[in-house]
Amino acid sequence: MIDDTILDEMNLPWSSSNEDLETISNNYFKPLFDVTKFEIRSETERDKGIDHQIELKRANRYTNFRFAIQLKATDCKEENKDGSISLQLDTGNINYLLNNPMPAFYVLYFKRTGKFYYESINDFAKSLYEKDKNWNSQPSHIIRFSKEFDSSGVELMYQLTLAKGKFQRTINEKTVFQSSAIKTDDKLLVDKDFNISGDTEIRKMVEKAGLLLINEGNWKDVLFLHKKASGNVASSALYNLIIGIANYYSGNLIEALSFFKSSNKLNSELTEDLRNHLKFFDTTVKYSIGLLSERDYNSIMDTLEGSENIGLYIKLDKAKQNYINSLDKNSNDRYEKYSEEVQLIINDPNANESIQLNAKCELVLFEGYQNNMDYVKGVSMLNGLEEQIGPNFKMRRESVLHFIKAKEKWYKNVQILKQEALDGKNYFAYFNALINEVKVTFEFQVYTDLVFIVKEIPGIPAPEKPDSKLMFSKLLEKITKAYNYYKQIGHIENVIASLSTKYEILHYNKDFKNTDVVINELQDIIESYDLSEQRRKLKFLRNNGTTHQQFKQFMENIFSKADLNKKDIEAKRNEMIKMDEIERNIKKRPKKDILHINLFPIGYFEFPKEKKNQVYEILNISEQAKVIFDNMFTTVIPIVNIFYNPITQEGYVDGKHAEKGIENWLNTYRIRKSFYENKFYRTEKI
16 A cells, blocks of 8 residues: 555645636536536637636526636635736737627636626727727727626626526528518617517508507607618608608607608508698698798698598687687677587597597687676676666576586586597596686686676675685696696697696786796797797787686776767767757658657557568568568568667567667667658657
């Protein structure tokens, strides 16, 4: 048996401390990896810089997704001041790992502490490049290890390799398996997280869901998809149309016009309905930026009015414009006509949910405005009557009950509309209804502050006005919610509408500090998007164009005109009295071939039978009514309520309730004077 002394003196290969350290590091390294998730394949021949290739396992299956490890070890005694451990690496070794398509890592075993540290080759190379773009010309570099290699480091390697592996698999599928489905000018797009998308996929997603997303108010999502593309994706008419509409709603009018132009070049690909959509939005943008005159714009819109879908939007806008244009005309049924036109749009079999909700939002706005103006007219009429007859509790009660009933009906309609929008997840329509609710409520508050019953009822104190601070606070809260939503989805027009309404409320409450903030934001938005029409509206708003300023001016004009009308009416009344005095002194005429008529409310008159048609003309009696009057003259004295013009039926017909204001009295004066000039004189009751 050989003793220990002989073994110690025997000529045998020497052991190396580096080899011992390498063995120790390998022995400690491998157990760090769970055998159910990793398969370690060590490089045993011609190692040029990779010690281990480690394959991922999933569900007990090999994936062939791998990462590389270059294992290092050091027995240095000290760390750097920041706790890191430095190691020198050959530039050739760094390049060798970078050339590997799989993820690669340096792992360092630090003998003094028995801990492992790691660094990604990509992160290390990136830091070298940021310090010196010519790093590759140097023979070696110092790497500083600071990240301890524990279970979290192992998991990071797993997830990064899994993502890179799936990425490479997707690349293979798209470039090999799907090559026939990809257009030659399409590109594959990769983000920093290895997510892959292709122009073809983006095109299909936009064409399939783009219009639906826009109808739901999510055009920013459409633009987000477009921005993920390479820039060559816009090769179909439908895609260009959708991206153009999304840009239009986002306020990017020049960009929108560019996409509409591209879509027009391929418009034969579109259905007739989509071609009409293209024509509508292209025309709207050109008119908005001044490339089309109003005449040309209206001419094109007229040609689209009969189209199946977009035509309903045009009809809705026309109904609105016709109603607004009729406000300065003497028409008592203007709102009824507008309401009928909008209801026809809502009930149209081609109307989708979007146009229906849009139309209902418009309807509640103008219904609210109509109710508010009815309040003003009602209170003004009460004040006028009570100035002559004194306070009348019964009339006040009837007027109040009538207005409360109308307002309750309107409020109920608004709530139903908002709930309908929420149920359909049409948040665009919901916040549109919310803005309209705020506008009407604010306008009513302005009206009630400026128009109220003047005379007091003896013994009954006037009711105290409630504090409106809480109400205004709620209005501002609602308008802020609408503003936040429209800003989020990027609807610039409604962002401006929200801010304008907020400005009006703040201005009315004399909160001028915050009005300055709002007006500056409005100015910035309008200038950023170069919105000429909105710039004009903003100028008007700043120059006494708020609701309360306009209404105050309106009331001042009314009162000023009323004073003039009062003097004019008084002069005409005196003139009519003078006519009566003159007629009483006229010698009585023979009663032969004389007809009599009762002109309510001014009395009985007589005229020669042969002048009957001239009387019909003065009274403006309709052709149908003439037949009735012809028959009545042979048996009774017919009655004409001259508060009406034209006359369509015989009788008192609502009596004095037909009186609607100064126009009625001017018509009465006209008839009285015409009868006097034609010697159709007043007579005593027959």
